[in-house]
Amino acid sequence: MITLYGIPNCDTVKKARTWLEASGFDYAFHDYKKAGIDRPRLEAWVKELGWETVLNRAGTTFRKLPDADRENLDANKAVDLMLAQPSMIKRPILDNGKTRLAGFKPEVYAAALR
Secondary structure, eight states: OEEEEEOTTOHHHHHHHHHHHHTTOOEEEEETTTSOOOHHHHHHHHHHHOHHHHBOTTSHHHHTSOHHHHSSOOHHHHHHHHHHOGGGBOSOEEEOSSOEEESOOHHHHHHHTO
16 A cells, blocks of 8 residues: 655645556555654654655755754654654655655656556
């Protein structure tokens, strides 16, 4: 089963959902702003993809953090920040049961979902 994690009003998530539907893939959508995200799953993503990939440092939520929260980042601190504010998680995260992908690129999704 494919699960797409994200926030429904995110443009990139919308593109990924449209691509999945147009390509005929059934998937479950997990809105981590409403449903949250658990620490073990987030830690697994960070272990697999790297906290630098999973933490969205380009977003407004991260940029508005106090300097002390943005400095000296490591995996544990990044996970704590993302748990406190899930909108800091890169969007979308696609889980196809074998691997996870961060962000959306049609050609990457096509290769991963063959």
